[in-house]
Amino acid sequence: MKVQTHSSLHNLLDNRMDNRTFKFYCEHAKNVPNSYCQLQKINGREVMIGGKKLINFNAINYLGLESHPEMIESAQQAIAKWGTLAGSARAAAELDLFQTLEKRLADWLGVDDVMVFTTVTLANHGIIPLLMRTGSLLLTDQEVHNSVQRSAIEAKGAGATLRNFKHDDFAQLERLLVEQRRLHDHCMIALDGVYSMQGTYLNLPAYEAIAKQYDCSLYIDDAHGFGVIGPQGRGIVAHHGSDYDNKIYVASLEKGLASLGGFAVIPAGSRDYFKYNSYTYTFAGQLPPPYLASSLTALDILEREGDLRVQRLNGLIHRVKQEVTEMGFEIVGEDNPFPLVMVKIGGMSDIPRVSQYFFDQGIHILAVGFPVVPLSHGAMVRISLSAIHTDQQVDQLMDAFRGLSAHMKQGQAA
Ligand SMILES: Cc1ncc(COP(=O)(O)O)c(C=O)c1O
Structure with missing residues (x-):
């Protein structure tokens, strides 16, 4: 396990690896x-x-x-038409398939606008720290996905106040809001749509009520729910018969749709803000053609x-x-x-x-x-x-x- 030569990087790694928890998991x-x-x-x-x-x-x-033949065919056709990769960040140029997929997802959910990211992790990192900065209060359920927690730490680095509450502990959440809300300009509560390690659905109506009472918005990572819960697999918000108002809804193209990527439902009129400011949208590698094409095909299959x-x-x-x-x-x-x-x-x-x-x-x-x-x-x-x-x-x-x-x-x- 010990690294043999001792550059300063090796010393650092020796130090990091000399850790009981790491050794136990290894x-x-x-x-x-x-x-x-x-x-x-x-x-x-x-x-x-x-x-x-x-x-x-x-x-x-x-x-x-x-393994659906239509999925494989559309991925193969996309490679034949576009090659394996567009080869640029979206700040330079993106495949027009993005627009088609974003419009299709927006229509599918009945929302104004959707932005596709390369993964859900990148969507979380591209959005949460952008919105939550100095003057913001970010409250996260302690069971939210690791990528939301890491994005929240990034938000804290950008000046936001970050507090965790125990999973679905509404009493603790309210105590935090009573204490902290008035000290901040805005507040967002970050949640998962489905807690995949517990098999539980988000109690959306309860969080919507709290958000309304304390003037907060909701951030919902529904990576696991989209495609498999709610009417025609439209996810946790549709499952509760609710709407996307006052929410950022993020979901995966990977799980239910067996493709790759993530997307976020964003409020009408905010696309340019995210487009020009979200570093993971602008500068990360863009989704390759076969995944854009197979996501569209997956939506066709879901519909049918x-x-x-x-x-x-x-x-x-x-x-x-x-x-x-x-x-x-x-x-x-x-x-x-x-x-x-x-x-x-x-x-x-x-x-x-x-x-x-x-x-x-x-x-x-x-x-x-x-x-x-x-x-x-x-x-x-x-x-x-x-x-x-x-x-x-x-x-x-x-x-x-x-x-x-x-x-x-x-x-x-x-
Ligand atoms: C709730 C949640 N968010 C985000 C992710 C990460 O998604 P991605 O692989 O698209 O980054 C997962 C992965 O399983 C997840 O369960």
């Missing part, structure tokens, strides 16, 4: 076969890892559009068969939740249909053995613990379902869960 990751592993092949929901075929319950392209795919997915979610619960496992999260099913499986020290067990059973699945999930949840297995899992593949998963309790008991007895 050691730990090596003993967890379903983590940081290399995929040698993908065929639908079958993957090859270390020469072994496994069923993939670890992919978050929930509708399974990545999105409901059918979501129905199939919801059927699998229902089945898995019911059977796993009947086996005596505890599922974390509300009873909303969401394709990530979080199952408690023991303590942190069980993670390597559980991961190895599933691997041996031919299942590629994520076993996680703190800090990815709250410490109180112990270790959890995250089942990631998709509309293209076959019934037989889910049978095999359920068989593995059936054998898990006995396997854990054997381990304890040994």
Whole structure:
């Protein structure tokens, strides 16, 4: 682990790596076969890892559009037409496909304007610190995605006051607002649309009420919700039958749509402000042609068969939740249909053995613990379902869960 030669950079790295938590995770990751592993092949929901075929319950392209013939064809045609890359930052020139996709997304959601970014992470970094600066109060739910938290730290560096509140702790949020709101010119509350490690949907009506009462805006990162929840997969805001007023809504083209990129719904008339000021929009590498084209195709498919795919997915979610619960496992999260099913499986020290067990059973699945999930949840297995899992593949998963309790008991007895 120690770096041998000692430049000042090596000294710095030695210092950073001489850290108990880092060493623990490093050691730990090596003993967890379903983590940081290399995929040698993908065929639908079958993957090859270390020469072994496994069923993939670890992919978050929930509708399974990545292998849809129309998606592949549109990506191939885009490369044939444009090449692999436009080759410039958007400040210089962008493919006109951006305009087509942004207009299409805006129409799809029924909003005034949408800006596409290269990833959701870049959207968060490009927007949050731009809006939240000196005189701003930024309140973040402590379970928001890491990229929102990091963007919030950037906002703090730009002069904003940053406070975290416990997940959905409305009493704490109100205390912060009573204390801090009057000291600041504006306030934004940053939230996830779906908390993917808890399987819970955002309680949007409650946050809208608070935002109204204390004159705040909402920032919603719905990376996981867009494409799979709400009518025709239109996401968390549509799920609650609400609108985009007083909100920045950010979502992913990667998960439900099986493409790449992120986008933000922005208020009418604000495009130029974001365009000329958001460094991740202006100067980051732009999305390559196949992803712009396949995002458009994914929207076509969603329009045509999105409901059918979501129905199939919801059927699998229902089945898995019911059977796993009947086996005596505890599922974390509300009873909303969401394709990530979080199952408690023991303590942190069980993670390597559980991961190895599933691997041996031919299942590629994520076993996680703190800090990815709250410490109180112990270790959890995250089942990631998709509309293209076959019934037989889910049978095999359920068989593995059936054998898990006995396997854990054997381990304890040994
Ligand atoms: C809520 C949320 N935001 C942002 C991201 C990062 O998205 P991207 O890979 O597009 O940067 C993720 C990734 O899973 C996420 O779950």
